[in-house]
Amino acid sequence: MTTGFFGDMSPATFKGAEAGPFDFAHYNPDEQIMGKPMKDHLRFALAYWHSLAWEGGDPFGGPTFDRPWFPHGTMERAKLKADVAFELFDLLGQPYFCWHDADIRPEGDSFAQSLRNFEEIIDYFEEKLEHRNLGLLWGTANMFSHRRWMSGASTNPDPDVFAYSAATVKTCMDATHRLNGENYVLWGGREGYETLLNTDMSRELDHMGRFLNMVVEYKHKIGFKGTILVEPKPQEPSKHQYDYDAATCYGFLQKYGLEKEVKLNLEQGHAILAGHSFEHEIATAAALGVLGSIDMNRNDYQSGWDTDQFPNSVPEVALAYYHILKAGGLGTGGTNFDAKLRRQSLDPQDLVAAHVGAMDVCARGLKAAVALIEDGGLDDALTARYAGWDTPAAQAMLNSDFDAIFADVVAQDAGPKPKSGRQEILENLVNKFV
Structure with missing residues (x-):
């Protein structure tokens, strides 16, 4: 029995040139590309937060979306949201999904109550996953939305917040491990500062480094075989975030002895905010040996903030996958659509169409990247340009x-x-x- 949220929509299928707005024109999951199915190169995931938890607000206006699970305050509504989420997953057929803890459970009056809510939803997820060919790409903890995190999580000047953060991440790692997640992500959110006038940067970085070491230690303690990922972002919500970009993150990992244990989850929109291209961040991470996974979206180039729009530029996506393929692929990582509808896109069908279009763009980009590799022109040009260095x-x-x-x-x-x-x-x- 379905919720009826998506009406009588049928699952999206590959129809090529005959595809309408809710079917794939380019994404053919079983098509063989460089020796393996397209779906295994792209490893698509759907972001629970933007797709199910976001209400359609912006800095100048409140919610615009009419969803039966809003406001997100009861377990009944959390389970309804989960029902709709898995109906969306069934419509799109992507192999993975991702979540923050705060996306999937209501906040309780205490940590213990929030944990009970969380574990009940994880039980519910486990039931839904039992008969589906669907996996968890990664889980993570939302340590930026609630006011307790206003001065950071692991970098907070209050040790009680550090402790709360550690307990929160432990529960999310436990749940990710239980659901056979392939990665665990830490996004700093507010791990940074608004002003140096009240910030001891050296102490905050040391605390952040110790926290991440605790994450790695706990990973090995519980036998989690997935990859630990850190997601770079230069600013917003903090004025300056310590995980500014791929190079900055690598320097941090090196300082605290983590460069062999932690990789990066890179987002196109964050790359733009840092003044880089997406392919720059991917190539940097690949050169340093820390390429892990990607969040695929785009920013509005006329806006100076993180607009998290669905990707629609094949040239940009093609260059991203070119560097991913040259680096050997995404490994345990994937292509997570950390993207949200525009606040005027009110209909449930818009959510399906947005993902279908984004998956098609990625498929076209992947094929273009493969064609570039098979052509060999870029490789030949690099070989010729650096040929002098091959002489004795x-x-x-x-x-x-x-x-x-x-x-x-x-x-x-x-x-x-x-x-x-x-x-x-x-x-x-x-x-x-x-």
């Missing part, structure tokens, strides 16, 4: 010193001759495939 003389120079290098340069008749980077030619090459 160049390799010997790296094991030399300044005095020897100086002597070689002085002995030369002329200096180096600049060579074209061929950027426009390479951009044109990419455009042949997207």
Whole structure:
């Protein structure tokens, strides 16, 4: 028996050129791509928070969505939300979903009551997953919405909040492990500062580093085989967040001895806020050995904040998957749609159409990325550009010193001759495939 929230909609299927707004024109989950099904490259996940918990507000206006489980204050409504969530999962057929604890259970009057609510919903999830080919990509804790987190979680100046944060993450890791989740994510949220006038940055970073070490220690204690992920974001809600971007996170992981234990969950919208492209963040994480998973969305380029829109640019998505494929794929990670409807998109059908379109965009981007790899033009250009470094003389120079290098340069008749980077030619090459 269904809730009736989505009316008489049928599950989305691949129909190619004949597809309407609720079927796939490009995402064919079983199509073989580079030796494995498309679904195993993309590993789609649906974000419980934006799809089911978000009410349609913005900084200048309140909720616009009419959902029968709002306000999110009782277990009855939490279970109704779960019923609708799994109906949505059935319609889309994606292999994974993701949640924060606060998305799926109502807040209790005490930690113990919130935990009872949480565990009851996890029981409910377990029942629903039993007969579905659906998995948990990752779980995480919302440690940013409630006022207790206004000064951070692990970085809070109040040790009682640190303790509350540790207890919260423990329960979420336990639930993720119980549901056979493939990753566990920590998103800093408010792990940062509004002003340095009241911030001891050194102490806060040390506390954050110790907290993340506790997470890793607990992972091994309970036998969780998934990957621990940290999600970079430069600002909003904090003025400056300690997990600013991929490079900053890697420096943090190195300082606290975690670079072999923790990887990154990268989001397109966060990359833009940091002044980067998505492919930059992916390539950086891949080069440093910490590429874990991605949140696929986009920002409005005319707005200076995190608008979390569904992806619709095949060229941007193609370059993201190009670097993912070159790095060997996403491993235990996946493509999570951390995206929300526009507040004027009121109908339940809009939620289905938004995900269908995003999945199609990713499928097109993946195929374009594969075509670029098979063409080999970008690889050939890189090989040619760095060919000088493959000579015995160049390799010997790296094991030399300044005095020897100086002597070689002085002995030369002329200096180096600049060579074209061929950027426009390479951009044109990419455009042949997207």
